[in-house]
Amino acid sequence: DTAVSQTPKYLVTQMGNDKSIKCEQNLGHDTMYWYKQDSKKFLKIMFSYNNKELIINETVPNRFSPKSPDKAHLNLHINSLELGDSAVYFCASSQEGQGGIETQYFGPGTRLLVL
C-alpha cells in the first residue's frame, strides 16, 4: 500500500538517450510535483500539477516534459539526456488542507546516472 511510488528506482543510460520516469500516488491528492536533488542534496522543484493542470514550471530545460494523464499519475520524460541530468528525481504529492497548507508526501526517488 505504497503511497507515492516511482519507477524505475535506478536508471543508468547514455548521453543523448530519451528516458521516462513514472510516478503514481494512491492518496487521492490533487497536486503532484517533480523535484531534482543534486549530489549536494539540494532539492529544487521542477514542476507541479494540480488536477492535471500545470501550475509550477520552474526554469527547466525544455528537454524535460511532464505529463499527467490523470491526477494520480505524473510522469517525467527527458529527451537528449546530458551528463548534468544525473541526479535523484523525487515525485511528491499533496492535498491542500486548511488554509492552503500542504504536507508533501515523497516517493522513494529515481537515481538517474547519465554516462
Add this chain to the structure above:
Amino acid sequence: AQSVTQLGSHVSVSEGALVLLRCNYSSSVPPYLFWYVQYPNQGLQLLLKYTTGATLVKGINGFEAEFKKSETSFHLTKPSAHMSDAAEYFCAVTGGGGFKTIFGAGTRLFVKA
C-alpha cells in the same frame, strides 16, 4: 518571496546528546514551516510542521521545533540523540495556497556512539 537558510551542512553529536538543527527563513507572507527527514536512499518524510497557533510544535521520533517570529527561526531540537536519527534534515517554508514550498539546503546529522 521566500527563502530558507539552514546553518551548518553537517552536525555531529554523540548518542544521548542534545540535537539542535538551525533554520532561519524569510517570507513576505505569514509562513508555514516544515521539517522533513531523509534517510539514506529514501524519499523525504514529514517530521513536523507549524501552521498557526502554538509556536512549539512536536513531531515524530521525539523531535520538536519552535517558531520564533521575532528571530525568523524554526530550529529543530531533540533532547537525546539516537543512532537511528542519523539522516539528512530539510527545513522548508511556504506561504500556502499557490506559493511554492522552498526547501533549505539540508543538514546532515551524524550521531556518534
